[in-house]
Amino acid sequence: MLASQILFILILIIFLKFIKIILKYIGDFRRKKDIKHLPIVPFVGHKFHLTKKRTELYDFFLELSKRFKNEPFWCLWIGTLPVAIVHHCDIVDAFFTSSQHTKKSWQYNLVHPWLGTGLLTSEAEKWYSRRRLLTKAYHFEILEKFNEIMNEHAELLVQKFENLLKDKTKIEIFKESKLCTLDVICETAMGVNLESQKSANLEYVSCVDRASKLLNDRFNAPWYWSDFVYYKTEPGKEFKKCLNVLHKFTKDIILKRDTEFDDLNLESKKKFAFLDILLMAKRSDSALTFQDIQEEVDTFMFEGHDTTASGLAWTILLLAENQKVQQKLYQEIEQELEQSNKQLTSSDLRKLKYLDCVIKESMRLYPPVPYIGRTITEDCVIGNHKFKKNDPVIIAVCSIHRDERFFAKPEKFDPDRFLNESEINKHPYCYIPFSAGRRNCIGQKFAMMELKIILTSVVRRFKIRSSKKLDDIVKVAELTLHTIDDVYVDLEPRF
Numbered sequence: 001m002l003a004s005q006i007l008f009i010l011i012l013i014i015f016l017k018f019i020k021i022i023l024k025y026i027g028d029f030r031r032k033k034d035i036k037h038l039p040i041v042p043f044v045g046h047k048f049h050l051t052k053k054r055t056e057l058y059d060f061f062l063e064l065s066k067r068f069k070n071e072p073f074w075c076l077w078i079g080t081l082p083v084a085i086v087h088h089c090d091i092v093d094a095f096f097t098s099s100q101h102t103k104k105s106w107q108y109n110l111v112h113p114w115l116g117t118g119l120l121t122s123e124a125e126k127w128y129s130r131r132r133l134l135t136k137a138y139h140f141e142i143l144e145k146f147n148e149i150m151n152e153h154a155e156l157l158v159q160k161f162e163n164l165l166k167d168k169t170k171i172e173i174f175k176e177s178k179l180c181t182l183d184v185i186c187e188t189a190m191g192v193n194l195e196s197q198k199s200a201n202l203e204y205v206s207c208v209d210r211a212s213k214l215l216n217d218r219f220n221a222p223w224y225w226s227d228f229v230y231y232k233t234e235p236g237k238e239f240k241k242c243l244n245v246l247h248k249f250t251k252d253i254i255l256k257r258d259t260e261f262d263d264l265n266l267e268s269k270k271k272f273a274f275l276d277i278l279l280m281a282k283r284s285d286s287a288l289t290f291q292d293i294q295e296e297v298d299t300f301m302f303e304g305h306d307t308t309a310s311g312l313a314w315t316i317l318l319l320a321e322n323q324k325v326q327q328k329l330y331q332e333i334e335q336e337l338e339q340s341n342k343q344l345t346s347s348d349l350r351k352l353k354y355l356d357c358v359i360k361e362s363m364r365l366y367p368p369v370p371y372i373g374r375t376i377t378e379d380c381v382i383g384n385h386k387f388k389k390n391d392p393v394i395i396a397v398c399s400i401h402r403d404e405r406f407f408a409k410p411e412k413f414d415p416d417r418f419l420n421e422s423e424i425n426k427h428p429y430c431y432i433p434f435s436a437g438r439r440n441c442i443g444q445k446f447a448m449m450e451l452k453i454i455l456t457s458v459v460r461r462f463k464i465r466s467s468k469k470l471d472d473i474v475k476v477a478e479l480t481l482h483t484i485d486d487v488y489v490d491l492e493p494r495f
């Protein structure tokens with residue numbers, strides 16, 4: 001008797017849950033009627049489109065943005081979940097100018113096991129106090145201290161290219177860019193020279209690479225979204241193993257630096273690291289724990305290398321394909337910088353105006369972070385559409401950057417368009433590679449400085465060519481914009 005009662009209650013609960021899902025679905029469907037979308041299959045939505053190979057999804061999204069170009073957004077139905085894809089910059093101010101809707105979308109939860117709730121993933125008061133604290137770490141004077149580290153690793157990259165050329169080994173540009181930016185972020189964030197450019201076989205380096213790949217795979221596989229299921233699978237177990245290595249590595253460094261910290265004279269110390277700001281703060285704020293410090297360090301390590309590597313690799317590929325632009329850039333470098341082998345300073349970089357335009361134009365066409373996810377935090381109207389609390393939204397940076405109302409011939413790589421600032425300033429949010437507003441990228445000045453130093457070193461020493469056309473390279477938009485296959489560049493020493 002008791003068993004049948006329990007069974008009845010269970011069936012009733014499942015039935016009520018099912019009714020709730022159906023009612024929500026019908027409600028959402030009515031509400032979203034005013035947003036354009038491709039025809040959907042009831043309850044399945046656009047899942048058949050989404051089961052396209054991951055290599056086709058980036059082009060599919062760009063294609064839909066073109067198709068619905070007169071609409072401020074279009075709707076993607078992931079099963080019963082409607083996601084508004086915002087691709088008009090006129091609409092995104094709702095997310096950037098107020099403190100509302102700064103909440104990240106639920107996909108960011110998948111990053112929590114790695115980064116905890118560091119700056120990228122935290123919210124509300126925790127985010128605010130951390131942002132205030134860490135803004136100090138990105139102050140101009142502190143960034144100046146990192147110049148030397150960036151120059152050293154840029155020089156190592158160039159030397160590595162020379163050695164690879166001598167050995168007649170092909171140069172895979174995404175891999176080499178990643179190792180270089182990983183070394184830069186490791187030394188600036190934690191004060192440790194990883195030397196991954198010299199030996200990419202270190203356990204930490206291979207775990208960063210594997211964990212990023214596994215995380216990307218998990219984003220694309222809804223059946224892996226539940227922790228309960230994921231950690232029972234082989235990829236889930238491997239992810240956990242990688243995280244153990246990554247967390248142990250950063251934890252050991254933090255503890256070691258903390259022990260030595262009081263004996264260090266920070267003013268005179270050459271290799272100052274972001275970590276020192278946190279250790280200093282910990283001494284005056286006992287509420288800051290080692291766990292807190294670790295999640296911020298892990299966040300820098302994660303956010304600070306793959307993004308910059310993507311920006312670097314795409315710019316090198318664009319220069320390879322656009323020889324005239326490359327030549328103009330080389331001439332600027334030669335004219336503006338007298339001594340060819342001295343370390344680049346910030347004042348050197350300020351003279352390289354065309355380099356600035358080249359990098360900006362590269363990130364317009366190939367934004368390293370192609371999509372930004374947000375959650376609506378209260379009922380509101382955006383672009384005449386009524387949004388409800390918890391509605392998911394994706395800001396399609398890659399589509400916003402190709403809006404022909406703001407960028408003439410948007411598909412063309414034309415750095416000169418950034419020479420005319422009034423052209424670019426037609427709208428404050430038509431160009432947002434680093435996002436905008438309160439939750440913009442805290443590392444943008446750091447990233448620009450790093451990109452400029454590395455690119456100058458490379459262009460000064462080599463003529464870059466590639467046998468593969470950019471149109472033929474298959475792009476994959478995941479956490480960052482990258483490629484599915486290896487992409488090789490041909491380098492010819494200039495002297």
Ligand code: HEM
Nearest residue numbers: 119120303304307308311368369434435439441442443447
């Ligand atoms: C070209 C390189 C880079 C690009 C294109 C880029 C882009 C972005 C974007 C679009 C966001 C917003 C993400 C979101 O709202 O979901 C972001 C946030 C962030 N970035 Fe970057 N980033 C770059 C380099 C860096 C570097 C070098 C660092 C650290 C040194 C860094 C640290 C962060 C952090 C901590 C956040 C979270 C900020 C917050 O929510 O307050 N980024 N970045």
